[in-house]
Amino acid sequence: GGVGTLRLYLSGGYVPVWVPVEEAHACRFADALAVGLCAAAQWTSVRPLDPAACAKLGCLCRVGEAKNPGPRRRAANRTGDLESRPLQSGASLFLGSSAWSAFLRWVSPSLSVDPVGLFVVCPLLAAMALRAYGNELFQAGGSKHTFRYTLVGAQRAIISLKGSLGPAWELLSRWEAVEPVIHRTPVPEPLLLAMVTLAWLRGYKRWCGCALLAFYGMARVGEVLNCQRRHLLLPEDLFLFCPAVFLRLDSSKTSLRGRPKVQHIRVDDVRAMALIQTAFADLEPNERLYPFSPSAFRT
Numbered sequence: 618g619g620v621g622t623l624r625l626y627l628s629g630g631y632v633p634v635w636v637p638v639e640e641a642h643a644c645r646f647a648d649a650l651a652v653g654l655c656a657a658a659q660w661t662s663v664r665p666l667d668p669a670a671c672a673k674l675g676c677l678c679r680v681g682e683a684k685n686p687g688p689r690r691r692a693a694n695r696t697g698d699l700e701s702r703p704l705q706s707g708a709s710l711f712l713g714s715s716a717w718s719a720f721l722r723w724v725s726p727s728l729s730v731d732p733v734g735l736f737v738v739c740p741l742l743a744a745m746a747l748r749a750y751g752n753e754l755f756q757a758g759g760s761k762h763t764f765r766y767t768l769v770g771a772q773r774a775i776i777s778l779k780g781s782l783g784p785a786w787e788l789l790s791r792w793e794a795v796e797p798v799i800h801r802t803p804v805p806e807p808l809l810l811a812m813v814t815l816a817w818l819r820g821y822k823r824w825c826g827c828a829l830l831a832f833y834g835m836a837r838v839g840e841v842l843n844c845q846r847r848h849l850l851l852p853e854d855l856f857l858f859c860p861a862v863f864l865r866l867d868s869s870k871t872s873l874r875g876r877p878k879v880q881h882i883r884v885d886d887v888r889a890m891a892l893i894q895t896a897f898a899d900l901e902p903n904e905r906l907y908p909f910s911p912s913a914f915r916t
Contacts, residue, residue, distance in 0.1 A: 709766075710773075716763055717770030720750050733775065740781035747771060747785035751792070761792050804832070817892070824914065826896030827907045829889040830864055834882030840866050842907045842914060846900035852890070853898065861885040862893050 655661060703710060724732050724746050736743035751764045768786060772779045809832050813825045831838045841864065850863040862884040884890060897906060907914060 709769075712766045713770030713773055715770075716767040717774050719763075720747065720767050720771070723750055723753075736771075736775055737777060740775075740778050743771065743775070743778055744782045744784045747782060748788045751785060751788045755792055761789065761796065764789055764792065806832075813892070822892075822896040823907055826893045827914065829886075829893055830862075830882070830884060830906075833884040833886045833889045834864060836864070836866065836882045838914065839911055840868075842905075842911055843868070844906050845902065846897060846904050846906065847902040849893075849897055849906065851894050851898060853894065860887075860890075862890050 705713075721732055728735060732746075736746075747768060750767065754760075754764050768782060768789065772782065809828065813828055816828075817825050827838070827841050830836065831841045834841075844864060844866070848865045848867070850865075852859055852862070864882045864884075866880045866882065868878070884893065900906070
């Protein structure tokens with residue numbers, strides 16, 4: 618009554634190995650086991666196998682298609698060199714150089730030699746001199762803004778100072794702790810609506826459009842004033858209707874702080890959208906949203 622065990626080695630009468638003989642039985646058993654598991658999981662619908670779906674390629678399941686299909690874009694013609702393209706804006710460079718020049722005028726009467734050459738030789742002396750200058754600015758009623766640009770201008774003028782101005786930056790941190798930064802209070806919405814109503818009645822439609830884009834898009838006014846009509850996407854510009862207005866900002870104040878260089882704002886307030894469409898719909902693509910200067914916008 619016992620069940621014998623077959624050893625899968627060479628058979629006595631035949632040369633082939635018994636393992637290939639048993640593989641056929643193992644495959645049939647695996648098929649039966651798979652059918653049973655699929656039935657238990659209710660995977661019994663008849664449909665063609667989709668290898669892409671098995672590979673978890675997302676909802677598109679387009680195997681082999683490039684992320685950005687089409688021919689490679691041609692590189693833009695490069696003019697000039699990288700040395701002439703600083704990361705900072707022109708205004709920031711001007712403020713830094715002006716603050717650095719003011720510091721040199723302050724420190725020169727106390728030295729018998731050229732301060733720049735002395736600071737190159739002894740960066741720690743420059744750090745202590747800048748620290749004393751910042752302390753005097755604080756006592757004289759100066760601004761953190763001026764002292765910060767002085768330090769930035771110093772690092773830009775003398776590259777070797779960048780890792781040696783710890784004492785000066787520490788004084789700036791003390792100043793910020795004594796006088797914390799107070800951000801500007803946003804304009805209340807009722808006040809904005811009143812200003813837009815008055816300006817619209819006087820015919821300043823493009824002023825109203827820029828003000829509404831900046832307020833409801835939570836953007837800086839200067840960023841909106843730099844835009845042209847081609848940066849603005851109205852619902853009528855789209856093939857399919859979208860209840861929103863979009864504005865592309867090619868350059869932003871935060872684009873050099875780890876944020877995307879090109880940013881977008883969205884306005885979906887119904888009343889604001891209607892006025893923005895009326896103000897800018899008829900402009901040419903290269904026409905500025907606001908034709909005058911930022912100072913004219915403020916006044």
